[in-house]
Amino acid sequence: AVCLMPFAMxxxxxxxxxxxxxxYMATGREIISTAVPDVISNFGSVVKVAPSHDDFIRLCRxxxxxxxxxxxxRGLKMASENSWESIVNKLEQHIRDVLVRNNGEMxxxx
Numbered sequence: 001a002v003c004l005m006p007f008a009m010x011x012x013x014x015x016x017x018x019x020x021x022x023x024y025m026a027t028g029r030e031i032i033s034t035a036v037p038d039v040i041s042n043f044g045s046v047v048k049v050a051p052s053h054d055d056f057i058r059l060c061r062x063x064x065x066x067x068x069x070x071x072x073x074r075g076l077k078m079a080s081e082n083s084w085e086s087i088v089n090k091l092e093q094h095i096r097d098v099l100v101r102n103n104g105e106m107x108x109x110x
Contacts, residue, residue: 002063005033005047006056021047022082025075030063032056046075 003024007013017038024031031047033039034056040049048063048071050056080086 001029002060003027003029003031004060005031005036005039007034007036009034009036017042022079025079028072028076030067030072031075032059032063043078046071046078 005018005020005024007016007018013034013036015038016036018033018036021031021033021039021043025043025046031043033043033047033049035049035051039047048059048068050059
């Protein structure tokens with residue numbers, strides 16, 4: 001099975017950031033997308049990007065016949081690093097770091 005993101009290339013999709021990319025990565029399958037700029041810049045190491053209709057079909061066939069296990073592994077890692085729990089933990093750590101830093105600054109000023 002292959003996960004597809006066949007976005008039309010137009011003004012509406014020029015600045016779209018498809019959050020489904022991470023959800024697809026968590027499935028452990030190959031992902032094929034049209035050439036949406038944010039997909040290329042944010043997920044290009046995992047998602048196969050097709051610049052044309054014919055390339056999209058070719059990449060789909062290739063993904064079914066010979067899945068890119070390295071890309072799938074990178075996707076699983078990226079999905080786990082961006083889970084809700086992981087994001088909350090990172091944000092909480094940032095808050096703790098600021099509180100510790102501000103507390104230290106208050107002691108030095110006193």
